[in-house]
Amino acid sequence: MINLVDWQNVSVLGIDVGFSQTRATTGIAVYEHASLRSLCCVKSSSRDRAGILNDGSKFDAIAIDGPILPVSAADRLKRLSESLLIGRGFNVRCKPGMSHHGFGLDLRRAAAPIANEACLLAKPASKAFGDKQIRHSIPLVEAFPNAFLGVLLDDIDYQAIGHVSRGAKFDRVYERAVVTGRIHSIFGDLGWKTLELTEAIESEALSTSRASHERRAALICLLTAACALAGNAEYVGDALGGWICLPPQRLWAPWARLALVHRRAKLQKGAAIILASDNANHAS
Numbered sequence: 001m002i003n004l005v006d007w008q009n010v011s012v013l014g015i016d017v018g019f020s021q022t023r024a025t026t027g028i029a030v031y032e033h034a035s036l037r038s039l040c041c042v043k044s045s046s047r048d049r050a051g052i053l054n055d056g057s058k059f060d061a062i063a064i065d066g067p068i069l070p071v072s073a074a075d076r077l078k079r080l081s082e083s084l085l086i087g088r089g090f091n092v093r094c095k096p097g098m099s100h101h102g103f104g105l106d107l108r109r110a111a112a113p114i115a116n117e118a119c120l121l122a123k124p125a126s127k128a129f130g131d132k133q134i135r136h137s138i139p140l141v142e143a144f145p146n147a148f149l150g151v152l153l154d155d156i157d158y159q160a161i162g163h164v165s166r167g168a169k170f171d172r173v174y175e176r177a178v179v180t181g182r183i184h185s186i187f188g189d190l191g192w193k194t195l196e197l198t199e200a201i202e203s204e205a206l207s208t209s210r211a212s213h214e215r216r217a218a219l220i221c222l223l224t225a226a227c228a229l230a231g232n233a234e235y236v237g238d239a240l241g242g243w244i245c246l247p248p249q250r251l252w253a254p255w256a257r258l259a260l261v262h263r264r265a266k267l268q269k270g271a272a273i274i275l276a277s278d279n280a281n282h283a284s
Contacts, residue, residue, distance in 0.1 A: 003128035003231040007192045008034045010060045012229065013053070013121065014143065014221025016214050017066035019044045019110040026114075027065075027214030028052050029222040036196045039218065041211045044110070046117065053121060060126070062118045063143040063225035065217050066111025067099040068134050069242045075108075076100045081237030081244045083267060085147055088259035093158055094150025094173065096244070115140060128231030132243045141228045141245040145220035146170045148246055149177040151256035152185065174216045178205040185251055186223050190230050197222070236260070 011032045018025025024041040026049065031037065042048040069077065078100045086095045097104040118140050125139040134140065150173050153161075157180060161172045177183040178201060187198065197219075204216045224245050227233040234252075237243035249257055 003126060003229065005190070005192070005226075005230050007190075007194065010229065011057055012222055012225045013059045013062045013118070014218045014223075014225055015049075015062070015064045015066075015114060015118070016145070016217035016221055017064060017107065017111045017114055018214060019106065024048075024211065025214055027211075027216075027218030027221075029215070029218035030057070031194075031197060031222055032057060034194065034196075036194075036200055039200055039215055041214045046113065049114070049117065053117075057121065058123045059118075059121055059139070059225075060123055061139045061141070061225035061229035062122055063141050063221040063228065063245065064111060064114055064118060065143045065145055065221050066114065067104070067108040067242070068111060068115050068140065068142040069108070070134055070240070073241060076105070077241055079237065079241035080267070081142075081241060084236050084260065084263045085144075085244070086263075087266070088262050089255045090147070090150075090259055090263070093153075094147040094169070096144055096147065126229065126231075129228060130231065131239075132228075132235045132245070134242050139225075139229065141224060141233075142242055143221040143224035144244045144246070145217045145224075146173060147244065148220050148224055149173050149183065151246060151252045152177060152182045153180075154253040155255060157182075157253075170217065171213055174220070175205050178202055183223075186227070186247060189248065189251060190226055190232060192226060 014029040016027035024043050026042050026044055029039050038052055082096045082098050099105060099108040119135050119138045122138050125133055125137050129139055153176060157176050161176055164172050201219055204212050227247060228245050232248050234246045234249045235243040
């Protein structure tokens with residue numbers, strides 16, 4: 001369901017979760033009433049975030065770059081959303097970290113209180129959000145900026161990027177999406193004309209500051225929230241472990257569409273084999 005959005009009169013929030021105790025690594029982007037009100041980085045405490053967000057604003061859509069699971073989910077649940085975006089073409093281009101162990105589990109735990117805070121800042125979800133709400137009736141979605149942009153890039157783009165370290169991958173993908181204009185396909189698809197925001201996206205692509213990484217991610221979270229608000233997104237995952245919100249598939253590069261089909265088929269086949277084995281054991 002595609003929702004016609006009055007972009008002049010909505011409020012959208014994007015948060016890139018950081019959890020450094022000493023540096024400002026949480027990126028925040030706030031779009032309100034046709035203006036990019038805030039684009040900044042803060043430290044990891046609730047008080048630091050409140051300095052930017054607690055001004056009475058209520059948001060029509062919020063996207064957080066961090067695992068968002070149902071409250072009842074097991075702490076070490078292996079998520080389908082993450083399993084679908086590994087292997088095939090995703091593996092060397094825009095795969096997520098697995099959030100049920102190691103660094104990924106730390107990120108999952110850091111994202112949980114931010115998601116809870118976001119619920120207090122949100123308006124009721126519109127019908128366009130469908131059934132992909134991890135928090136009931138709250139317009140909150142999980143962003144994954146690396147894959148959000150990564151699925152837009154074609155083989156030739158990744159050849160141009162070349163081999164880079166995992167920590168630098170998002171920045172190279174971001175820069176390539178900007179220089180090729182692929183990121184602007186999102187705005188066109190949404191019917192969202194906002195010169196201030198597009199200029200900020202292009203300006204961040206030229207920035208060499210340490211904080212630019214977090215600000216870039218926050219901007220892509222903002223775009224993720226906008227896609228959800230418009231009912232114009234592809235969701236990867238399930239109700240048990242939550243969904244990752246990505247651009248509509250019609251904008252994906254061919255390799256990405258094919259890779260998702262193969263991953264779904266492989267995981268479904270594996271699940272069917274396990275179920276058949278369980279049934280056989282039960283029968284015996």
